[in-house]
Amino acid sequence: MPELPEVQTTVNFLRNKIIGLKIVDFWADKEKPIRQAGGAAKFKKMVVGAKIKSVWRRAKYIVVDLEGPYTIFIHQKISGHLLYGKWQQLTVDNKHLTDRYGQRSDEEWISKEGGPLKNDRKNQYIRLIFFLSNGYQLALSDLRRFGRVILVKDDKLTDVKELKGLGPEPFDLSLLQFKKLFRKSFGGARDKRGKLKPVLMDQTFVAGIGNIYADEILWEAGLHPLSRVEHLLTYEIEKIYRAMIKILKKAVELRGSSMDDYRLPSGEMxxxxxxxxxxxxxxxxxxxxxxxxxxxxxxxxxxAHFCPKHQVLK
Ligand SMILES: [Zn+2]
Structure with missing residues (x-):
């Protein structure tokens, strides 16, 4: 599942491409990828004609703010990823454009341009498309169909269940604040006693870290994933902080991890x-x-993956 570095990479890419553009049309497949009342028909009515004001990330989620009262909230989940390119729908006339992968339905879209958007199987599960005023399209490829795309009123964004109770963003935290987070987490409603890896992955503790980067951060910091959080010493918390910033920053620079389905909006890994x-x-x-x-x-x-030599359980 895309974590902070993957989602940040997507957002960085899209910021350079789609801000200021108008949504001129919208398409969704028959399997109803819009998961809210009114479905794709209502969604289309509300977004077509709107200009894209900003694109930002919170935790593992993408927020596309439109001019006017609405915002698009996107949780890509396990296999979903946004792509930017130009597609054409398969028709009887252009069936010759396909296909080394066998049967396709008449709903399928084929990238007009060569390269990974056309050739990488991971990019070929197009479930919905925003048609943009510059002739390009923003599409969601989502093999397993768990992705959640909904339209929210700007002032209701904080009510979206995924955005409720989220912990702070790693890059917004100073070392001091990070240390306080650990101390504050013992006792009370936000008690985060327990095993270190699950706590790091807990989105109400700190937002955006998942399975991949929790393992990498703990390897870098030299701490066992089963270490008890309440027993961590100050210098160990400092090590986690430094490792967290280093690992996440480097992963953003490397434009995320394409282990499974995640791809850049260009289709590249x-x-x-x-x-x-x-x-x-x-x-x-x-x-x-x-x-x-x-x-x-x-x-x-x-x-959890770890080295038993330098990540010793005390
Ligand atoms: Zn080692």
Whole structure:
């Protein structure tokens, strides 16, 4: 699932392309990718004609603010990713444009331009398209169809369930604030006692970190994923903070991790996965050359990858 670096990369890309453009038309497939009352028909009525004012990220979510009273909220979920390009719909006349992947339905869209938008299978599950005033289109490719796209009144944005109770953004936190977050988290409604990796991934603690970057941050910081948060020493919290900023910043520079479905809006892959040291590296020698071999353990329904040599459970 896209985490902070992937979503930030998408937002950075789109900011350079779509701000100031008008939405001139909208298309959604028959499987109803618009998950709210009124569906695609109502959504289309409200967005067509509107100008795109801004695009921003909060946690793992994308917010597209339109001129006028509405905002588009997008949670890409497991396989969803926004793409920017030009597509044409398959018709009886242009069926020859396809297809090395077998049967396609008459609803499918094919990129007009070559390259990854056309050739990478991950980019070919087009569920909805915003047609823009510059002739380009903003599309959602979403193999597994879990993505959530809804239209919200500007003043109701804070009521969107995903945006409620979110913790602070990692890049907005100073070291001091980060330390306070840990101390504050013991006791009371925001009690975050427990195992370190699940706490880092808890969106009400700090927003935007998921399975991939939690493993990478803890590898970098040299802390075991099962460490008890309430037993962390000050210098260990400092290590987590520095690792968090370093790992997330580098991942944004590398334009995210394309391990599974995530792609840039251009259809290209990010490169952060080439620098992963723990996540899905089970059996590899630790890159710190300490003689450790990366292990995988279960934490509830999820897993964690770590080096038993330099990430010791105390
Ligand atoms: Zn190691």
């Amino acid at each position: 990010g490169r952060a996965q080439l620098y992963h040291r723990a996540y899905q590296k089970t059996g590899d020698k630790c890159a710190k050359h300490d003689g450790g071999v990366i292990e995988r353990i279960k934490i509830g329904q999820r897993s």
